Amino acid sequence: MFALDVKRLTKAYDATTVLAGVDIQLAAGEVLCILGPNGAGKTTFISAILGLIKADSGEINLFGELQQGSTRSRALRQQLGVMMQIGNLSANLTVFEQCDLFSSYYVHGYSATELVALAGLEAHSQQRFGRLSGGQKQRLLFALALAAKPNLVFLDEPTLGMDVEARRALWQQVQQLKQQGVAVVLTTHYLEEAEQLADRITVLNQGVVVASGSPAELKALTHYKVIQCESTLTDQALLTLPGVQHLQREHSLCILHSSHAECTVKALLLADDSVRQLEIRSVGLEQAFLQLTQNDTTHKEHAA
Numbered sequence: 001m002f003a004l005d006v007k008r009l010t011k012a013y014d015a016t017t018v019l020a021g022v023d024i025q026l027a028a029g030e031v032l033c034i035l036g037p038n039g040a041g042k043t044t045f046i047s048a049i050l051g052l053i054k055a056d057s058g059e060i061n062l063f064g065e066l067q068q069g070s071t072r073s074r075a076l077r078q079q080l081g082v083m084m085q086i087g088n089l090s091a092n093l094t095v096f097e098q099c100d101l102f103s104s105y106y107v108h109g110y111s112a113t114e115l116v117a118l119a120g121l122e123a124h125s126q127q128r129f130g131r132l133s134g135g136q137k138q139r140l141l142f143a144l145a146l147a148a149k150p151n152l153v154f155l156d157e158p159t160l161g162m163d164v165e166a167r168r169a170l171w172q173q174v175q176q177l178k179q180q181g182v183a184v185v186l187t188t189h190y191l192e193e194a195e196q197l198a199d200r201i202t203v204l205n206q207g208v209v210v211a212s213g214s215p216a217e218l219k220a221l222t223h224y225k226v227i228q229c230e231s232t233l234t235d236q237a238l239l240t241l242p243g244v245q246h247l248q249r250e251h252s253l254c255i256l257h258s259s260h261a262e263c264t265v266k267a268l269l270l271a272d273d274s275v276r277q278l279e280i281r282s283v284g285l286e287q288a289f290l291q292l293t294q295n296d297t298t299h300k301e302h303a304a
């Protein structure tokens, strides 16, 4: 049984289609990362699952239970955790008071003291929410999302505004959730975060799933390669090699992005027999993401 099983979900606002038949499945202990440019439909998708908005058509199954309309049963709500946006918490309550309030909603959840510790805010437990730094607020919101000890957690851009250390600490907490068998749906604009955490990435573009797979599978979807070398050729000559789409220079190195790496390398070696330090590698997730979302029609047939 999937923790989450969504089929053909659609949503439009007036004449604008925001979700155009989205299918997503998620098992216990899996981390799914939804990537997509601004306005792709990520928040709308999560809101529809949680019943915050009503989808136009499609099926939403949570723990094997088909959801009708936008109400979610009390028993189901105890299994769900949602990281809210900063503006939804009262600025005047202290960290401990917020944790106490959330703890009181759930019968088998964490105590207020445990939630303060989960947020790593023991030293700030008497500080008002409004006085916390942006990163501390995010840590508290993350802990509050876990108040129920949920089996399925939704994290919408959880590390926004966090410094590197706080971000890595939160990544560790997500890994721990996964080890405990919790299913996690995460949206982020940080591709490194997606690569670190996700078992599976779904790329949404204009409400359509344009690709879905492990980070390695997504990178393999793009046929672009990076060719790195030292060459005496001018920028002009390098850019006219077959397949070259982009050139970047780093000190003595030329870094070429090529859509036809073998042709590029053959032509490069013919044009410059003094080429050194030649290396060919696959593109990173960021390049794959840009290619998938800028030219999604080329990749639709690969969507899993």
Ligand SMILES: Nc1ncnc2c1ncn2[C@@H]1O[C@H](COP(=O)(O)OP(=O)(O)OP(=O)(O)O)[C@@H](O)[C@H]1O
Residues within 6 Å of the ligand: 013, 018, 036, 037, 038, 039, 040, 041, 042, 043, 044, 045
């Ligand atoms: N209540 C609404 N009424 C009309 N249009 C809406 C409404 N809510 C969202 N939209 C539109 O739906 C589209 C998808 O929005 P959504 O917030 O789901 O995108 P997103 O992928 O989460 O974007 P971001 O990365 O910027 O947070 C956008 O074009 C947005 O303007």
